[in-house]
Amino acid sequence: MRPLDPPKRLLLGPGPSMVAPRVYQAMSKPVVGYLDPYCFQVIEEIQAGLRNVFGTKNELTIPISGTGSAGMETAVANFAEPGEKFAVFVNGFFSERINEMARRQGAQIVRLEKPWGEIFDDAEAREFIQRERPRVVAYVQAETSTGAFQPGKAICEAAHEADALVIADCVTSLGGMPVEVDATGIDIAYSCSQKCLSCPPGLSPVTVSPRAWKRLESRTTPVQSWYLDLKLLEAYYKGHKYHHTVPISMLYALHEGLSLVEEEGLEKRWERHRRNHLALVAALEKMGLAMHVAQGRRLWTLNTPRVPHGIDDMNIRKRLLDGHGIEILGGFGPLAGKVFRIGLMGSSSTEENVALLADALGKALAAERSQAARS
Numbered sequence: 249m250r251p252l253d254p255p256k257r258l259l260l261g262p263g264p265s266m267v268a269p270r271v272y273q274a275m276s277k278p279v280v281g282y283l284d285p286y287c288f289q290v291i292e293e294i295q296a297g298l299r300n301v302f303g304t305k306n307e308l309t310i311p312i313s314g315t316g317s318a319g320m321e322t323a324v325a326n327f328a329e330p331g332e333k334f335a336v337f338v339n340g341f342f343s344e345r346i347n348e349m350a351r352r353q354g355a356q357i358v359r360l361e362k363p364w365g366e367i368f369d370d371a372e373a374r375e376f377i378q379r380e381r382p383r384v385v386a387y388v389q390a391e392t393s394t395g396a397f398q399p400g401k402a403i404c405e406a407a408h409e410a411d412a413l414v415i416a417d418c419v420t421s422l423g424g425m426p427v428e429v430d431a432t433g434i435d436i437a438y439s440c441s442q443k444c445l446s447c448p449p450g451l452s453p454v455t456v457s458p459r460a461w462k463r464l465e466s467r468t469t470p471v472q473s474w475y476l477d478l479k480l481l482e483a484y485y486k487g488h489k490y491h492h493t494v495p496i497s498m499l500y501a502l503h504e505g506l507s508l509v510e511e512e513g514l515e516k517r518w519e520r521h522r523r524n525h526l527a528l529v530a531a532l533e534k535m536g537l538a539m540h541v542a543q544g545r546r547l548w549t550l551n552t553p554r555v556p557h558g559i560d561d562m563n564i565r566k567r568l569l570d571g572h573g574i575e576i577l578g579g580f581g582p583l584a585g586k587v588f589r590i591g592l593m594g595s596s597s598t599e600e601n602v603a604l605l606a607d608a609l610g611k612a613l614a615a616e617r618s619q620a621a622r623s
């Protein structure tokens with residue numbers, strides 16, 4: 249085998265984002281066993297750091313071993329029950345994935361749909377929940393396929409009035425913009441390590457409210473997934489009983505990523521993401537690109553400018569990657585070929601990266617246009 253020699257990339261796509269150098273250093277520290285007191289010390293500090301970024305006091309706040317989809321599956325597998333009503337707000341790719349996971353759990357799915365890039369207003373969210381009276385409601389707070397932010401307060405209030413639990417996907421918001429689990433009323437939230445927390449992919453932070461834990465304790469059917477069964481996981485994280493061999497080097501990474509958040513200050517970090525998002529939008533609009541998502545509903549972490557008429561987004565992405573080492577991605581599903589997806593997350597969200605991307609994208613668009621004019 250040849251020695252590893254990954255190409256130098258500037259990761260400005262929908263994730264993974266750039267890994268902080270201190271995180272790489274943390275990952276090279278010696279491995280300890282999963283029952284070592286040091287391992288539990290690291291886990292406890294991670295739990296405190298996660299409570300801070302999630303904005304919660306939830307005791308059950310843990311890093312699930314696996315990527316963001318493992319967090320999603322933990323939320324769905326533990327709280328969707330066969331035959332019970334599971335409501336999904338569907339306005340993008342990842343809410344469709346939640347739907348699919350709940351379907352596989354045998355839940356009775358009910359959906360409220362919107363075109364990709366739009367969000368649900370308070371009145372329609374409430375009306376849907378009051379009409380359906382589901383046991384669980386799920387929505388995507390930060391929809392990476394569209395760039396839209398879905399507020400959750402009205403959803404959570406209506407759900408709680410109907411005695412339903414609320415699951416929120418915070419994969420593209422955690423550490424980059426306010427998630428506010430407790431203030432919003434979210435019962436189960438999950439995220440990932442590879443976006444705004446500046447770590448590699450591999451862990452999925454999950455938090456569970458006391459109300460949701462009570463529901464779990466009264467559950468009559470076994471959770472179908474052994475690996476993601478929260479009661480079994482709690483016996484490890486709280487009771488220190490073996491469940492599975494936790495990926496300690498990834499825990500070191502997350503610990504360092506959360507230390508970076510603490511040192512920067514969470515609110516300052518949000519402000520950095522907001523500022524760089526606004527600077528990017530201004531630069532894109534100056535280039536003549538329109539944003540897909542309406543102002544005030546946009547993520548600060550993932551930007552979706554529309555692909556200009558007559559331009560093939562694949563060609564632009566290839567020019568950025570081959571000519572500048574910059575990764576951005578395009579849209580998919582109904583947005584295929586219609587938007588670029590540009591991430592400014594964690595360590596990737598810098599003024600310098602905004603300027604680099606704007607310059608490279610401007611050149612790539614100009615080169616494409618002059619090539620089209622010649623042929």
Ligand SMILES: Cc1ncc(COP(=O)(O)O)c(C=O)c1O
Nearest residue numbers: 315316317342390392417419440
């Ligand atoms: C909103 C959202 N949910 C879930 C996921 C799934 O995460 P992963 O690809 O880390 O499994 C992603 C991945 O980008 C995402 O953006």
